[in-house]
Amino acid sequence: MTKLRLSHPSGIVRGRIQLPGSKSESNRFLILKALYAPEMQLSGLSDSKDSEILQQLLASYPNQKELNAGDAGTAMRFFTAFLATQKGEWILDGSERMRERPIAPLVKALSDLGAEIEYLEKQGFPPLKIKGRKLKGGLLHIDASLSSQYLSALMMIAPSLEQGLEMRWAGQPVSMPYIYLTANCMRRMGFKVFVLGNEVRIPAQTELDFPKQMTVEPDWSAASYWLAMAALAQEAEIYLPGFRQFSMQGDSIVAQLMAPLGVDQTFIGSGIRIHKAEALPIPTQINLLDTPDLSQTLIPAYAAKGHSVQFTGLQTLRIKETDRIAALQKELQKFGQQSEVGKDFLHLKGGFQTSLQSIATYGDHRMAMGFAALALLHPIEIENPEVVGKSYPAFWEHCKVLGFELEEF
């Protein structure tokens, strides 16, 4: 196991960071390009491991019959739907953790559309045997309460289905902004996509005049770590180029959620300036059902500032790279932080004290990046720091740019 000792002698974070492209946008455009517009050039693509995995899957599926999506949730889900529409037979597996992340709602939906998919080990989980063929499409009912990725995967294959797709869900959908992001990526390519209440309608449409070029926006989930740094720093002045003023990435809401910690952002030129500002009143509750990937940024930062806040809407965290609610509670406890957790919430109850602690990361990139900000208060150690590669390989290099000292041992 490698470890990183992380400290920040000055407490002043100042600099310009070129963030990786959005992992979510990248993985959508990679699938859409492969399905409909092979000539379309993609710029600003994410250099994340998850996007690399998807690129490898797309490059190897015509010849290779046994494929592996590793730890990449979007790659696993999007590629399952992709293969279901291609003629042939494949086995699609994932990492050990991926074999614990449910995929049944997607498999059921694809089967309802006429695909032939079999579970090779545990029912409802990868590995899958997928017999692909041209699917008819039509009306579909789906459970949207576990992951939005199933819906995004189906939306992207929808224009290739003979009858298009009309998809309805009941109950509480999770991570909705990712559905809107999928719709937006598709619309930018010229597709007609209608999202109305609890229903998505996408007609069959393949013969479009697709754009020659598409630019991926930088990653807002990655940007969130720099807002947390600004919150915990003595002084902060960070510039993140390349963002759109009105982003379709749900995690762009992070500035509003960080404002109570005295951080603000200004849109300048084509980028974001992050700086200190007067702190807004602390809310008693913050609901992250729309933006689960911000949990590991916000919860350690609010804890370190000594605020007692209840974070709700966290139900999807239990089936991500690790059980993120359990991991957050356990690692924060090392600092004396008291908290109460349930199926879908984590309630911070005070007690946080800075000290030199070794943070376990549970194979989860966001554990490493979310806790890194605490080094602005006191040196800390991060275990298995290489996990950041899943979404943000240059993260530690960027920490150096902003004045952190790093020692690997």
Ligand SMILES: O=C(O)C1=C[C@@H](OP(=O)(O)O)[C@@H](O)[C@H](O)C1
């Ligand atoms: O569609 C996407 O790009 C994603 C959707 C979210 O997953 P869930 O819908 O499973 O919450 C998010 O957590 C993940 O990092 C990326």
Ligand SMILES: C=C(OP(=O)(O)O)C(=O)O
């Ligand atoms: C949950 C995540 O990714 P995925 O579900 O695509 O593995 C993430 O990046 O935080």
